[in-house]
Amino acid sequence: MSRNQPATVLVIDDDSAMRDMLHEDLERRGYQVLTADGAGRAWELLAGHDVDMVLTDLNMPGTSGIDFCRQLHQDRPDLPVLIITAFGSLETAIDALRAGAYDFVTKPIDLDLLEHALRRARQHRELQRKVQLLDAEIARSRPSTDILGDSPPMRELKDLLGRVAPLDTSVLITGESGTGKELAARALHRLSGRQGTFVAVNCAALPETLLESELFGHRRGAFTDARESRPGLFLEADGGTLLLDEIGEMPLALQPKLLRAIEEKRIRPVGGGREISVDVRILTATHQDLEEAVAAGRFREDLLYRLNVISIELPPLRDRGNDILLLAQSFCSEFADRMGKPVKGLSEPAAARLLAYDWPGNIRELRNVIERAVALTRHDRLTPDDFPPRLQQDTHHRQVPELAADTPLLPLAEVERRYIERVLESCGGNRTVAARILGIDRKTLYRKLQAGERPR
Known part of the structure; x- marks a missing residue:
């Protein structure tokens, strides 16, 4: 499903007034809405429609929201479920999460907060879908070149x-x-x-x-x-x-x-x-x-x-988008097999963290990070806590120094030369990083440095 397409939400509540209110408000906010008065009708709708998220009441006659969530999570673990409850206690939240719920909202419902929760659930499902496609992509990418990636x-x-x-x-x-x-x-x-x-x-x-x-x-x-x-x-x-x-x-x-x-x-x-x-x-x-x-x-x-x-x-890893997840999943499977650990892959927060990082060490660094994470994790899916500290906060975007306010008026070529020197100094002389900051390739940077050399 494209982000430009409206998401489909299945609302389950035995209270018809609550169903109608949620139906009207969510449609006004751009969602496609299906409604059910209980678990039986919900299963019928799920069998015939492509649903992106489920919003279910906790207390309903017959099958409760938590029991429904537990069964749905066994059949469709990729489908996020949000539980509505008037009992916003810690025990209720824990029960819902143990049953496989993605999140829970409390009555009276704040519709803006509900929409925010639905947006996060949709993002969660989209990322989960990407993760689930990685193994198939790995198998498809290997026969011709052994080089993984479809960016x-x-x-x-x-x-x-x-x-x-x-x-x-x-x-x-x-x-x-x-x-x-x-x-x-x-x-x-x-x-x-x-x-x-x-x-x-x-x-x-x-x-x-x-x-x-x-x-x-x-x-x-x-x-x-x-x-x-x-x-x-x-x-x-x-x-x-x-x-x-x-x-x-x-x-x-x-x-x-x-x-x-x-x-x-x-x-x-x-x-x-x-x-x-x-x-x-x-x-x-x-x-x-x-x-x-x-x-x-x-x-x-x-x-x-x-x-x-x-x-x-060869392109740097930071320019390869979702290939980062493809490679990470491949490394995860490799090291899990080698170490004899039941690690299935990446959690959604871990995948998001990998995508946000700049990867100055490219594939070699990613491989090292995943090997370390598989060795240390206590979970069946890697979490951000399994990653080294440098991935907890991306610090690889350097600040470019500005020219001093009192810089005298100079020819443009001289201003450019001084600016390039300041950028190079801030990068520790690394011309590859400097060229990236300046938005030019290394060959252009070298020519500019040659042209700007002063006679000795």
Whole structure:
């Protein structure tokens, strides 16, 4: 049901005057209203109509409101029930909630408060529906790429992966840390049809001498402790795909050798006398701005052009909407199975909290949060109390500093330069965050910084 469509409320009350009053008022407020004088008629209406919420009196002849709520909750746990009672005691509230009621209202009814409760019940049901669809969406998303998500950015990404995968062209995968760049690389390999192995190496994890040997292999005696020959990752990935993760961290002295290996499709092991032909598709990944690295002299421009034939940028998690819940449910099922805990998924408040958070660490942070929550929870559905303190209050929206009131009149370019510097300072020098605050991409920010540099 769309939010633009009127919600349907089933009102159950044996008092005809109360039924008529609620019917008239709720219709005037934009609801579609069905009425029943007891549980029997209510079941008939529920069988023939799509009802979004139930509003039932507590004390009725035959089946009481709580007994009706208890039975309905067993059959339709997704359907929120609000109980009307003249006995606004704590005991009544506890009985109603134990029976599965979403909320209760007391007589005399404040119609504005009732409408507020109905709005919250509708939001609750809509979010519950989303949560219930997650498992089906997970199953539907996995067969083609193993990349979960049905948000517009992810649909575009999956389409691009499908078009690029059959090619042998080099691909540069970019995106913030934790967005799933290696997962995208694995999807490209799997969809490519290449029969060889997928091999990944983190270029930041090894010093230059070891990285060269790891990539190209070495001959026995080529260096100290080289007691036996090793083939290297290029040969291991022969016929398949090699992912060079954190390519921006590759030592500058090693970059010409990599460029030659890619262009010639031949490698020379460390200490070897002859070159070996290889058939390897090269994928690279980075969260850095490689154009900035080129300008700073840390990365070869010709290598960047060779690697960046096709560029794929992964969206940050905060831009993926309900994919957050899809991923959270998948992680929850994974960790519940691994830990042997009967955790079914997310409660509605927990889901709302996940959607409200900014996720600076992206999917990696979400996975960590859900693993922790499953480990600590005492419930069958995760609650906000299971999350770490940083999720209790979103503090990731930074305040942008304003220019001082006494700032002298300056050329626009100088004002822009100073403002960019203030934003960068407030972000601790993080250009990705600064670009997001300024509403520009990182490349535009870098160009503006270059243009604004003062002569020395």
